[in-house]
Amino acid sequence: MNRKLYKNVETLHATSLLVLILLSPRAHAIPTALDSLILQGKQQIYQMEFQAAEETFREARSEYPDYPHGYVYQAYITSLFFALDQANDSLARQLDTQVSAAMEVAKDYKSRFNDSAGSYFHLALANSIKALYHIIDRSYVKGYFSGRRAKSDLEKVVQLDSTYYDAYIGLGLFHYYADLLPGFIKFVAGILGFDGNRVKGKAEIHLTAARGKYFKIESEFLFYCIGYFLEGDKANAIRALKQMYRQYPTNQGLGLILAYHHRRSGYIQECMELCRRLLQEKDPGLPQVTDLKYYNLAVCHYDLNEFAKADSLLNVLSSLPTRKSLFYRAAIAYYKGHLADLRFEREAALSYYRQIPDHKQTQYWYGMSRALLKYPADSLLYQYFSGLNLLGSRQFGRSLQQARALKEALDAGKIAANPDMQFLAVSLLASNYYNQWQLARARSLYEEILPRLDKMEDRFRRAWIYIDYQRCLRELKEYKLAEAMLKKAEDADDDYTRIIIEREKFILKQLLAQEKQAKPAGRS
Structure with a gap:
């Protein structure tokens, strides 16, 4: 299999991870106290109280060492941070250690409860985390096989128990995303077992939203995000996301999605007011969340043709002691170069444009900047x-x-x-x-x-x-x-x-x- 195919198919696994991992077992009964800890940790994640959630999952791991739940969810917390802070080597080592432990306990759990849907489900979750780790590490072959095992385990879950509704969100993600792959890659992915079916995938996601116990909130969120970003159903999606934000008002991720919607819809003042309010709230510890608040404010001022203010906020963003993703480093370089160009400071503009690499993560900004790099700005x-x-x-x-x-x-x-x-x-x-x-x-x-x-x-x-x-x-x-x-x-x-x-x-x-x-x- 060629490298491009691995990357496209494995994007499916990376997309699936952040929601798959929040699921919990149903078919095999687990101790009531363990179940309560998992549900408590999930609520803490919804509120973006990540430190409290990590402590909850650590307690689950300590009190129930023979169950994979605490191990898997603790690795999930680390994977979430690592996905947003990929340059952090210590997080990479921590995730590698945690996912190895989760895999070991999940396999042992399956050997004891081989006919339990929950045992296969936890293997799927652990393999999804492992796939994400390999993808970020650019080990696409390893990531492909981990992701394929995750899909196979999910299929086994619903084969054993068709009423295990929390599992359908994972299958739905695979089916929906695989249908969006480019033509030839989609054909080869189908041969390899990744059949795309957009309608089926969305129906599976909706099934979890309607009947799932542990994953209702996440599946509703995903269902409406698909409607907003991939199907143009913005009115219904925003209505639902606003309701979710009222339910979880400390979830700054939801707040930033709404801020993005305001900005892209031209309601700049609403976006700015929301971002300023978010800046006053407690920092959840995710570097990109902090970066996005300043980024949105800077772009809002750009959209209002307040170029000096936009440039000033980009300087603030650049000086924040947060590790910037490659995407946002390219975004900052684009706007800094573009603003310098609009001031007719050509050498400064060129120095910023040349910082944008031709890379998968920066394709958008690379494409935006090429013509501006070639031709200087003028009054027209x-x-x-x-x-x-x-x-x-x-x-x-x-x-x-x-x-x-x-x-x-x-x-x-x-x-x-x-x-x-x-x-x-x-x-x-x-x-x-x-x-x-x-x-x-x-x-x-x-x-x-x-x-x-x-x-x-x-x-x-x-x-x-x-x-x-x-x-x-x-x-x-x-x-x-x-x-x-x-x-x-x-x-x-x-x-x-x-x-x-x-x-x-x-x-x-x-x-x-x-x-x-x-x-x-x-x-x-």
Whole structure:
């Protein structure tokens, strides 16, 4: 199996881990006191009281050394921190030790209760942690086999006890994510036993949400996150996530998801207020949680065209004594370089852009920065980004005015440093008309540049123009043309854009199915 296939298939295992590990056994009765400790620890995790949860699971391990529960959940806590702090060698060693102990006890537990669904379930959890450890360590072959064993154990769980509802979330994750793998890799993954079925996977996740005992909260969270990020069902998802946040108000992870939603929806002040409030709360000890609060604030000021304030907050973020993930180091470098460019400080901009590596974890920022690295900012590019920010922060009148002025300047013969400027200007004006529901005018503008769009140098932004155009076509019920535009957008090579493309395809598929169902019988 080639290295790329291992990485794609094992992303499935890494995605599954953080929710799988919270499950508990049902089929084989466990001591009531142990069960109470596990449930207590889970509640502490929901409240992001990680130190208290670790102490609870340590007590479970000490009081019940022959049961794998305490070992597995204690390793889970470490794996959660390690996944967000991968440069921490001491955490890596600690996780390796803990997962080895969990595997040993889980195997022994299975040997004593071989016909128990719970024994196979704990092996699945331990193998999932082990897979995550190998993936982070870039040992993809080892990670693949650990993940495959986890899937096999989960299938054995429901074979032994089909009412073991807490197990279906794990299988649902495997089935759902495998369906999103790229074509050839999805085919090979199927041969290897990772069959994708998006509908089945989501139904399995919902089954745990509806009937699970130990994993109801996690499965509800996952179900609505899938709806939000992968299927475009934002209204229902946000309603449910807000309810969860009211239930667990100290869970800053939920708060940051809502802050992200506010920012991406253009409600910048709401995002800033929430992040400022989170900064006043107790630090949960997860470095990326702290980083995200400052990051969101910095990007909010950028979105409001308050570039000096954004730059200042990025400096604060950079100076925090937290280990930054590779993704966020690249994000900081992008915005620092971009802001320097908008100040026309070209050498400073280049020094930051060159810090962004061509790496799987940084594909998004690498793609965003390549055209900016090649061509310096000028007054026209400044006007474009400023107008784009006005649109994104719901200042529609000002954005439209700026977009019109930009296109008029280019049509009058003003020369831009960036040869893609005409495409960018037209797409900005078209996006403004789309947001004002002037769909015909938006379509006309997109069609103005469409014959030449494949010549646009910036692959990243070209893909997003195709995505935006297909949204316009979708609203006009031009579904087949919209599908063709998404096909063109697939030239993008970062995972985030690919996820968005898959989401847009899903929405189109749903609309096509509704249209077909609405047609009277006998009509084509």
